[in-house]
Amino acid sequence: MKQFKLIFILAALMGLGACQSKVEYGDATEVETVNENFGSSDLQAIAAKMVDSMLVYPPVAAMTANSRPIIFVDRVKNKTSEHIDTESVTDSISNKLLRSGRFRFIDMTKVDTVRKQLDYQNNAGMVDPSTAIKFGRQIGAQYMLYGNLSSIVKQDGSTKDVYYKMTMRLMDLETGLIEWSDEKEIRKMKSKSFLGL
Amino acid sequence: MTRAPLLLASFSLALCLCGCAANSIFINYPAQLTSVKQRLNGADSQAVAARLADKIPGQDGLLYAQEAGRVAQINGDFGASKDYYQQAVAAYQAFDDKAKISLSAIGATGSSLLLNDNAIPYRGPGYERIMLHQYQALNYLFSGDPQGALVEVRRSNELQSSEQARYQASQASVQAMANGTIDAEVSRLGQAAGTVTSSFLNAYSYYTTGVLHELLGEANDAFIDYRKAAQITPDNPYLQQDLVRLAKQLQMPQYEEFKRRWGDASPPGPQQGQLIMMLERGFVPEKQSLTVPFTLHGNWQTVSLATYLPNRTPVAPARVQGLGSVLKLAPIANIDALAITALKESLPAALVRQVARVYAKSEMNRQVDKHGNGTGGDIAGIAMQLFNIVTEQADRRSWLTLPRQAQLARRFLDAGNYDLSLDNARAQIAVQPGRSTLVWAIDTGNVTRFYTIII
Numbered sequence: 082m083k084q085f086k087l088i089f090i091l092a093a094l095m096g097l098g099a100c101q102s103k104v105e106y107g108d109a110t111e112v113e114t115v116n117e118n119f120g121s122s123d124l125q126a127i128a129a130k131m132v133d134s135m136l137v138y139p140p141v142a143a144m145t146a147n148s149r150p151i152i153f154v155d156r157v158k159n160k161t162s163e164h165i166d167t168e169s170v171t172d173s174i175s176n177k178l179l180r181s182g183r184f185r186f187i188d189m190t191k192v193d194t195v196r197k198q199l200d201y202q203n204n205a206g207m208v209d210p211s212t213a214i215k216f217g218r219q220i221g222a223q224y225m226l227y228g229n230l231s232s233i234v235k236q237d238g239s240t241k242d243v244y245y246k247m248t249m250r251l252m253d254l255e256t257g258l259i260e261w262s263d264e265k266e267i268r269k270m271k272s273k274s275f276l277g278l
Numbered sequence: 279m280t281r282a283p284l285l286l287a288s289f290s291l292a293l294c295l296c297g298c299a300a301n302s303i304f305i306n307y308p309a310q311l312t313s314v315k316q317r318l319n320g321a322d323s324q325a326v327a328a329r330l331a332d333k334i335p336g337q338d339g340l341l342y343a344q345e346a347g348r349v350a351q352i353n354g355d356f357g358a359s360k361d362y363y364q365q366a367v368a369a370y371q372a373f374d375d376k377a378k379i380s381l382s383a384i385g386a387t388g389s390s391l392l393l394n395d396n397a398i399p400y401r402g403p404g405y406e407r408i409m410l411h412q413y414q415a416l417n418y419l420f421s422g423d424p425q426g427a428l429v430e431v432r433r434s435n436e437l438q439s440s441e442q443a444r445y446q447a448s449q450a451s452v453q454a455m456a457n458g459t460i461d462a463e464v465s466r467l468g469q470a471a472g473t474v475t476s477s478f479l480n481a482y483s484y485y486t487t488g489v490l491h492e493l494l495g496e497a498n499d500a501f502i503d504y505r506k507a508a509q510i511t512p513d514n515p516y517l518q519q520d521l522v523r524l525a526k527q528l529q530m531p532q533y534e535e536f537k538r539r540w541g542d543a544s545p546p547g548p549q550q551g552q553l554i555m556m557l558e559r560g561f562v563p564e565k566q567s568l569t570v571p572f573t574l575h576g577n578w579q580t581v582s583l584a585t586y587l588p589n590r591t592p593v594a595p596a597r598v599q600g601l602g603s604v605l606k607l608a609p610i611a612n613i614d615a616l617a618i619t620a621l622k623e624s625l626p627a628a629l630v631r632q633v634a635r636v637y638a639k640s641e642m643n644r645q646v647d648k649h650g651n652g653t654g655g656d657i658a659g660i661a662m663q664l665f666n667i668v669t670e671q672a673d674r675r676s677w678l679t680l681p682r683q684a685q686l687a688r689r690f691l692d693a694g695n696y697d698l699s700l701d702n703a704r705a706q707i708a709v710q711p712g713r714s715t716l717v718w719a720i721d722t723g724n725v726t727r728f729y730t731i732i733i
Contacts, residue, residue: 116375159425162432234436239378277377 117243117271119165119232127247127265128173134263135251136181141261145183152178152251153187153222161232161245170230174249187222224260225252239273302338302396304668307675308564314349315561315679319722323353331362340369341400341675344410348679351413352720354729360417366410373401390631391638394582395673403620404441405480405613406677408434412483415490416718420731424494431487435503438483445478478619481510482611482684485517489554493714493733497524507610514608516688519543546690551709554688555607557700557719558681559593562613565621567672574636577643578663581632582672583625586618593683596721600697607685614682621676628673639666681720700726708732 113120135141144150154175157167168190178184202213228249235242244266251261302310314330317323330346333339347362376383389397402410415430488503501524508517518536523543525533537543546552565584572579593612598605646655646662693711697704700719703726709715710732718729 159429160432162429162436164426164429236436236440273375274377276379276381278381 117241117269119161119163119245123245123267124170124173126267127170128177130265131174131247131249131263132177132181135178135249135261136183138261138263141251144260149183149185150224151185151187151220151222152224152226153189155189155225155227157228157230157247157249159230161230162234163232165230167230170247171226171228175226187220223254225254226250227252241271243269243271245269302400302675303393303671306567306671307338307341307396308678311345311564311678314345315722318349318352318679319724321725323349327353327355327358327362334362334365338400338675340366340373340402341677343369344402344406344677345679347410348413348677351417352679352722352727354727356417356421360414360421363410363414363417367414370401370407370410387631391635393669394635394671395628395631396671396675398673400675402677403617403624404437404444405483405616405620406680408437408441408480408483409613409677409680411437412486415487419490419493419716420718420729424733427490428494428496431490434483434487438479438487438506442479478616479506479510480611480613480616481507481514482613484510485610485684485686486556488520489556489716492524493554493716497528500524501528501530511610514610514686515540516608516686517610520688544690546712547692549693549711550690551693551711552688552714553601553691553707553709553717554714555598555605555686555717555719557596557607557685557687557721558683559596559685559721560682560723562617562676562678562680562682563587564678565672565674565676567674569670569672571667574640575644577640577647577659578667579636579640580667580670581636582670583628583632584621584672584674586614586621593685596685596700598687599699601689601691605687605689607687609683609685611684612682613680613684617676617680635670639670642666698728702726703728705730 109121110125113122152175154171157171159165159167175186179186199214199216202208203210203216226249228247230245230247232246233244245268246264246266248264249262250259252258253260314326317326327346327350330342330349333342334346336342343362343366347359347366350356350359350362386398411430411434415427415434418424418426418430484503484507488500488507491497491503492500501521504517504520504524508514508521511517518540522533522536522540523545524530525536526543563586566587567582568585569580569582572581593609595609596607598607643659643662643666646658649655691709693709695706695708697706698717699705700721703719703721705717705719705728707715707717707728707730713732715730715732720727720729
């Protein structure tokens, strides 16, 4: 009887111990499969594929051989049925492209802030005019990078299939020609567990 | 003698435990929501949503999240509403992700066999889940995030298509349920709801997603949604005109046919803008309980099933003044018919649980009778019967702050400011050339609230 009690107490303690929540650091590039929603692994896979594809594409390589073309990134249109931060996807892509040393970027999300700052430098009367940065000296972008993220979701009983397709294009703003285009497909399947809580 | 008190003790324990978890077990859900609806119908309704939101962590969190989101939305607090709806969406997803054989679901069904169906965590019927995404899309739109609105529209479309598939599959099973008393109840509900498609599928959801698609520049998707809405509610003149107009704009092959049936669409003038008006009227009816007492082995038992009362006074189409000629709105969907159909579909399963529960309770009674003797045994027997009768409550939970009927109207107007009046309510709207003014009006009975956005 006494042993039973002991075993019971031990089991209870173990049960309680298992319930304790804990925090751990993980690898940021580890494959994440918490659920079937768009996640960090998808973002990384898309960014890696797009950047590699663009850098090795011969016309783009020729274009960047002697100069560093200036690109501005238009937003990626979210056409999926999930709320996805597409700015974060374009950030990753532009980051990698910039770090490759072959392109330069213009950040269109900061135009208003820059305008306010230049307005302050030139018109507030607080800044030494000889050091104030003049309006109209910025350099125009030559290329536009844009894209679409779409998804097809199918669900039947215990199976859910999610398919993502990211399409990106690089347009020459002067000629309107698409200089480069590629897509990345991701398919994820989820089947329900048979037994669980 | 020893077993009777033990039994009683264990059941009072079960009662206490479940009483803490879900308060719909003893106080029926419509009674809890009565004061909420009354306050929504008055001027002072700001704190109501937060009070409902306090119950979201509980067992019926999904239901309270839906109610809190809707209450906040009716009050025009779209940000808070978005958060509450998000919690409801997460709760639905948790249901989706549950294992096929889920221990917690078995546990809930087990306690429902001892108490009543309110012990099972609430999971709304298909139309509630679609309306959740439809309303969430409007939240995103009115808080200035059209891309987010389209995401919700797509989620709603996905659910709509799965609901459509389910409806096609369940048509046979809905008709095949033949079950004595329940059969009469089901056929009575069938008469109340009407047996047409409009009681299974929600044209209002299709229309709302269509409007959002159209306003946000996806005319082709809008055309598809309008067509589905028109299949469900074929006699709405505004919807017919929308179809003709879009078929013409998109050069669809159906244009000639639509034009012949409903007349050609007149294009807007160069200085004209579009007014789209969606009006929601009243509250969806509450479930009532149908209780039948009877004796089994000499002990009193009851069965309680949820039902809807046959009283269905028609909702009057609204007339809007102040736009030149009177704008008469036309109904697009009756939410009450959807609610009745959803209940009808859930009754067979409820009946199976009911039979199992009557059996379980009557066995408990017999155990008490067999092992009890003397006064103590009598008291235990009477207590058991009281327990049976008190715990036998119909499952009357449903999303009660939904409207009863949705109506719509659309008209091209010269640009300018207009003073709308609808019954006693007034609102100011602006119409800009080449743009659309979406007016979403919610009439809760005494109060009509207007929300306007120009896109």
